Amino acid sequence: MRIERELMRGAGPVAVLKLLEDGAKYGYELVTALAEHAEGVLDMGQSTLYPMLYNLEAQGYIKASWEEGDTGRQRKYYSLTADGKRRLSDGIEQWRALANAFIDLGILPSTTTRGKRSSRPNLGGASS
Amino acid sequence: MSESRDPDQRSWSEWWRLMNSTPWHDAIRGRLTGALAARRSFRQWLQDEFQQSQKQVDAIVAESGLPEPIQAAVLRIVSVARVGKKKRREYAEELVRGFAGTTSIALPLPTLERLGDARVCLAHSLPAPVSQLIDDVVRRTRLWRRERIDVARELIAHFEDGVQADRASEELVATFGEPRAVARLIRRAKLRQRPWAWRASRRMLQATGVFMAFVVVCWIWLLIRFVTAEPTVKRDFVGEWDQRTQAVAENDRAWPFYRTAFMKFHKAKLPDNSPQTQMDWGVLAKSLEAGAGSEHWSFWREHLESNQQALALTLQGTEKRQLGFVYRDVSNQEWLESQGPKGFDPQGFSRHQECARGLLVGVLLPHIQEMRELQLLLAVEAEEARSKHDRARWLRAWSANLSLAEQLPSDCAVIQLTGFFYASQSWSWLRNVLAKDPTLLTDDDLRQVAHRIAAFQGGGRLRLRVDREFGEDLLQRFYTDDGDGDGRLTQDYFRMLGDAERRLFGKTDPSRDPRRLDTILEWSAHSGVIASRAEMQQALQQYFDLEASESAKPLWEQALDEPSPGQRLLHEWYRSKWQRLRLQPFLGIMQPLISMEETPNPQRSWQAAEFATLNRDATLVAIALTVYHHRHGEWPERLEQLCPDLLPQVPLDRFDGQPLRYRVVDGKPLVYSVARNRLDDQGQVTDDKRNGPEAREGDWRLWPSM
Structure with missing residues (x-):
């Protein structure tokens, strides 16, 4: 299922920041992770990811550095900054509030959501 | 020397010198074939150079021992590099060093920066479609090189x-x-x-660009608005003027006589101006002022004799009740044409005929200017009569002069001022006669003259009705009319400016040529800030209201040496750059008033009305004193003694509102005003040459004058 662009514009950065919470990652790694997680719902495409990364970098939420990977090739790794961690925390809070509101409205069935989240990698704070 | 060297050993600079110098050498030596041979050699040399360079690059890459794909990448990079053979070798060596010791196809950043982004893609062993995609994306970003x-x-x-x-x-x-x-x-x-x-x-x-775009759009809008604007002349002020005049019965109109007089008039010509005589109009004017018997009086006598017909017609005309000048009278055509190119022809005032046709200013000036010639003739006639002690002839000329003043319309300040001048001349002549030739007129004559003077309606207050109409007439010719009293400026204003300039100075500023695009652009921009018709109308109204209220005040309530309220307003507008720009059409017309700082013109105009009144009152006092002297053989001690038999009351000095000053000095009377300083200096005049209302110190001797 594809998420509408406007919705993705809000969710995408939080998802990327969340993926970087565990450690620095390079572009292709992020694309793969986003495509694999959440049944591909957050698969935003490569053409969207890199501009988003540059934007996050411009905003100071992430920083980039060229490093040599396992294969000996150089890759650009992105990692969270302190500001990025705060931004992620705020984003999680907001998405959690939104999810609770949706649950209250009956848009999201709470049990189903929790059940699905429990079997997949943790991308946000809604399930915590 | 260089031609004898081995071509393979030549450098670029040598080849360049050879290529440029050969044709000249050949032209001198007549060896064209040599030049062509040199050019063929040069092309061959270039091919040899490239092949040699390519062999060197191939050798460097082959000896590097790099994997095959990387060798191919290096060769591709070097092949697209548009540099000389030395640089190609350097590139190849640098790339080989960069790839040495590793199977990675990533190059060090400094090397990549030197190669440029397009060649960065070529430096990798990615499939061609992917390389092209990256190249395409990177090129389209239009970012900085780094x-x-x-x-x-x-x-x-x-x-x-x-x-x-493993993705395809x-x-x-x-x-x-x-x-x-x-x-x-x-x-x-x-x-x-x-x-x-x-x-x-x-x-x-970006902001500047947006602003500039905005300016351009506004300018285009203004241009369209300006070019398409046309004035609508709705009100025929000249027709209204004529209608008022036509209410006067034809038998009561003086103008037909004056017009005929103009046609028969011989203008005074300046005598030969030899260095010995130093004759000029200034000398002649002084001679006229000094009167009969002065050095150049013969000139005026001849002028009078050559214009007897014109004088007779003028005297007939002054017997009529009103001037009766009908502007659109076809009978005026011959007179207008007789004035020649110097004459004021409102039809020819502007190239833009429709705009100038029936301009109210055309009504105001031409005949008034011409009538000054007739007034001058009457002045000579009166003085000539006085010198011959011809009482009846003098009275006729004096009365005619006063009639001339009375006939002029009294609802236009510009014309009124002329009337004041004519009337003041009459008072002056009479006072001179009373002082210099008291026996010329009988007591009965004096009584009749006094009644005539007292009945004179001019003086006291300027009326600005036609002057306001003059402004309104110009506005309707410069502006469009939206039907609600508002409108925008048209090209006719600028055309009129150019025409007026050409008429006054004989040439027009090329920047006012309406056929030039830059002129139109400038005008259109200018029209965007100039006040609208309603705003301009309001400004005119404001100015005339102020001046009208000031002119209604007696002289003693006016600030004498300060600009009038209207003039202060003009100065205020003129000092403000924004208002000066917005009200330019109005301020341009009023420019002479604005520039007259020391002797403000409107101020003098309002005062001229009061001066005329003061002159008239002083003349009445002089008549009363003369009659008193005839009766009692002595001068009264106080003016109150003249009342009520000879004067209803003692007239007021217009400068301070007190009764006119009077003294008997050495057995002779002296009537005077405190003048501008408003201090009684006992009739003392500080500057004999400036005995008049302009004198800043001392008094103004009214009778007898200096």
């Missing part, structure tokens, strides 16, 4: 990861997205990373 390389490296790394993950190049390209959209997003994001100073200057440039 930024492009950074993006290119990251995309290369990304696709290499994809290739490593076609799939990678298909899932990446449309290059143009990706490049746009990347560019937008990368620009946000640039330094704030750059972003600020970019914003400034």
Whole structure:
């Protein structure tokens, strides 16, 4: 299922920041992770990811550095900054509030959501 | 010397010198074939150079021992490099060093920066479609060189990861997205990373661009608005003027006599101006003032004799009740044509005929100016009569002169001022006669003259009705009319300015040529800030209201040496750059008043009305004193003694509102005003040459004058 662009514009950065919470990652790694997680719902495409990364970098939420990977090739790794961690925390809070509101409205069935989240990698704070 | 060298040993500079110098040498020596041979040699040399260079590069790459794909990449990079053979070798060596010791196809950043982003893509062993995609995206970003390389490296790394993950190049390209959209997003994001100073200057440039675009759009709008604007002359002021005049019975009109007099008039010509005589109009004017018997009086006598017909017609005309000048009377045509090119022809005032036709100013000036000639004739006639002690002839000329003043319309300040001048001349002549030739007139004559003077309606107050109409008439010719009293400026204003300039100075500023595009552009921009018709009308109203209220005040309530309220307003507008620009049409017309700082014209105009009144009152006092002297053989001690038999009351000094000053000095009477300083100096005049209302110190001797 594809998420509408406007919705993705809000969710995408939080998802990327969340993926970087565990450690620095390079572009292709992020694309793969986003495509694999959440049944591909957050698969935003490569053409969207890199501009988003540059934007996050411009905003100071992430920083980039060229490093040599396992294969000996150089890759650009992105990692969270302190500001990025705060931004992620705020984003999680907001998405959690939104999810609770949706649950209250009956848009999201709470049990189903929790059940699905429990079997997949943790991308946000809604399930915590 | 260089021609004898081995071509293979020549450097670029040598070849360049040879190529440029050969034709000249050949032309001198007549050896054209030599030049052609040299050019053929040069082409051959270039081919040899390239082949030799390529062999060297091939050798460097082959000896490097790099993997085959990397060798191919190096050769591709060097082949697209548009540099000389030395640089090609250096590139090849640098690339080989960069790739040495590793199977990675990533080059060190400094090397990449030197190569440029397009060649960064070629330096990797990615499939051609992917390389082209990266190249396309990176090129479209239009970022700085370093930024492009950074993006290119990251995309290369990304696709290499994809290739490593066994994904087909076609799939990678298909899932990446449309290059143009990706490049746009990347560019937008990368620009946000640039330094704030750059972003600020970019914003400034963008704002400037937007502003300039806005200005251009506004200008175009103004241009269209300006070029399409046409004035609508709705009100026929001249027709209204004529209608008022036509209410006067034809038998009561003096103008037909004056017009005939003009046609028969011989203008005074200046005698030969030899250095010995130093004759000029100034000398002649003084002679006229000094009267009969003065040095050049013969000139005036001859002038009078040559214009007896005109004088007779003038005297007949002055017996009529009103001037009766009908502007659109076909009978005026011959007279207008007789004035020649110097005459004021309102039909020919502007090239833009429709605009100038029936301009009210055309009514005001031409005949008034001409009538001054007739008034001068009456002045000579009166003085000639006095010198011959011809009482009846003098009285006739004096009365005619006063009639001339009375006949002039009294609802226009410009014309009124002329009337004041004529009337003041009459008072002056009479006072001179009373002082110098008291026996010329009998007591009965004096009584009749006094009644005539007292009945004179001029003086006291200027009326601005026609002057307001003059402004309104100009507005309707300069502005469009939206039907609600508002409108915008048209080209006719600028045309009229140019025409007036040409008429006054004989030439027109080329920048006022309405056929020039830059002139039209300038005018259209200017028209955007000039006040609208309603605003201009309001400004005119404000000015005339102020001046009208000031003119209604007696002289003793006016500030004498300060600008009038209306003039202060003009100065205020003129000092403000914005108002000066907005009200330019109005301020341009009023420019003479604005520039007269010391002796403000309107102020003098209002005062001229009061001076005329003061002159008239002083003349009545002089008549009363003369009659008193005839009766009692002595002068009264106080003016109150003249009342009520000879004067209803003692007239007021217009300068301070007190009764006119009077003294008997050495057995002779002296009537005077305190004048501008408003102090009684006992009739003392500080400057004999300035005995008049202009004198800033001392008094003004009214009778007898100096």
